[in-house]
Amino acid sequence: MTPIETRLAELLDDLQTELTRLDLWEATPPPPAALASPLPFCVDTLRFTQWLQWVFIPRTRAVLEGAAALPARSGIRPMAEEALAGCPWDTASLIAIVGAIDIAINLAPLPEGRGGGWGRG
Numbered sequence: 001m002t003p004i005e006t007r008l009a010e011l012l013d014d015l016q017t018e019l020t021r022l023d024l025w026e027a028t029p030p031p032p033a034a035l036a037s038p039l040p041f042c043v044d045t046l047r048f049t050q051w052l053q054w055v056f057i058p059r060t061r062a063v064l065e066g067a068a069a070l071p072a073r074s075g076i077r078p079m080a081e082e083a084l085a086g087c088p089w090d091t092a093s094l095i096a097i098v099g100a101i102d103i104a105i106n107l108a109p110l111p112e113g114r115g116g117g118w119g120r121g
Helices: 003-021 048-064 077-084 092-107
Strands: none
Touching: 003 048, 003 092, 048 077, 077 092
8 A cells, every 4th residue: 555545544444433433433324225326425315424434434445445546636524514514513523534534635646547536425
């Protein structure tokens, strides 16, 4: 793994830990139809934290294992800020981790075939 890939793997672990700490990590996956939403971040079928757990983390881990290329850019922090605004728990650390993931991806070199984004379900 490259240093950026190693950092992303660490950040994914941090993200999972923070979701668990906030009691937002779920034991039961949503129905397959909810995961197949064509809308960005599955906004019509999942809460943002569910999207992180059931879509973003597994996809990013698959990318790190060589299943696909990283996107050219990542900008999920604004979605995290919007989706988590007004939550009854302190989401500052969660948002910071998402922002650190954006930074790591945006700093990664752009190899052949890298493009797209994370937003789709």
